[in-house]
Amino acid sequence: MKVWFAIIATFWGMISYVLAQPPSPRLLTLDDLQTLRDLGAPQISPEGNWVAYTVSTVDVKADESNSDIWMVNWEGTRAVQLTFSKESEHSPRWSPDGQWLAFLSSREVEEETDQIWLMHRAGGEAEKITDLKGGVSDFVWSPDSKRLALIANDVDPEAAASKDKSEKKTAKPIVIDRYQFKKDEEGYLTKLRAHLYVLDLAARKAELLTPGDFDEALPAWSPDNSTIVFVSKRGVDPDRHDNYDLYLIEARAGASARQLTTFEGPDCHPDWSSRPAWSPDGKFIAYSQGGSPKLIYYATYQLAVIPAAGGAPKLLLPSLDRNMTQPQWSAEGAAIYFLLEEDRTTLLAKVAANGGAIERVMNARAE
Secondary structure, three states: OHHHHHHHHHHHHHHHHHHHOOOOOOOOOHHHHOOOOEEEEEEEOOOOOEEEEEEEEEEOOOOEEEEEEEEEEOOOOOEEEOOOOOOOEEEEEEOOOOOEEEEEEOOOOOOOOOEEEEEEOOOOOOEEOOOOOOOEEEEEEOOOOOEEEEEEEOOOHHHHHOOOOOOOOOOOOOOOOOOOOEEOOOEEOOOOOEEEEEEEOOOOEEEEOOOOOOOEEEEEEOOOOOEEEEEEOOOOOHHHOOOOEEEEEEOOOOOOOEEOOOOOOOEOOHHHOOOOEEOOOOOEEEEEEOOOHHHHHHOOOEEEEEEOOOOOOEEOOOOOOOOEEEEEEOOOOOEEEEEEEEOOEEEEEEEEOOOOOOEEEEOOOOO
16 A cells, blocks of 8 residues: 555655745746656655656757656655666666666667666666567566566567668568558557566576467566466457457466466456556456457456456456556455546545455545
8 A cells, every 4th residue: 555655645745845846936938848857657665765766858959858767765855866878767666675676778779679777776887687679668576586577579670680770771661461550659560579578687588488479468477486477369360359368377488378367358458557466375366357349448447356276257346337457455465456547537446355345545636
């Protein structure tokens, strides 16, 4: 619960501090816009004393944006900038043992793709620990802080073949051979996929877990470090449906994935960025289940729990017609916290792990 309060309280505290300063009243100008700072991606350190976050700025003259990673103590009295490069750093993640901070950045990367960087909490230079040419889009720490589960993209063979950046070449024609050939924010789709890897930190070696003509997303480790749950859309032609499901796989090369959910609609649709969550004892997984395909975009996302060993999922609040995302188990596993969409805002709520009445933990309006 402290995690959720930190996400809200820390950023409202920073905003309140800025608003509390008494500048002389004047009209807003265009030059003022480039002084604005966007804060995002808050991450609580394991012991709860610090919050890592990103600060994004804009350089109007250079027509470029940049984000750096900062951290602030829980009391809000000390803020420390951790990265200073001209390239952006984002997605900070604390190691569970609290010793390391990992993040994504394309700095010093010839292919200009995001890689994972590792920085010791005590300070010093960050180290690039992946070299996956297609780039890394997501990662999560194992509970023992020894490995990372990550999502990395296939390498574009045409981009890999063109090493000379100064040489201008005519782009090859786009060949469309997929049912879904284009996607918002991505453009034309190809045969390139996003796969699940496991990175051993001691060996600095990443191993592919899920080869094949499918995309994987939103990995999450089991409490005992042995298994990873992830989201994938499979079948004969995944482009023709929206049936995302949860899969389980042992965290070792050569392991086979096991389908966990079989609902006809989407389970943990990646567009919602709502990662599945293991119960503290590793016996259950909480996630967001979509509605019937016939309802398309009008369906609400329900909070569901399913046994990790397999079986039927249980909707915890089946009569509540609101979207429920971002589940997190309480420390003892008796309740599940989640984000609730209601009346054009997002609230923090919780429900007993076996279902029951909803409790709105925070009723303050916040988008």
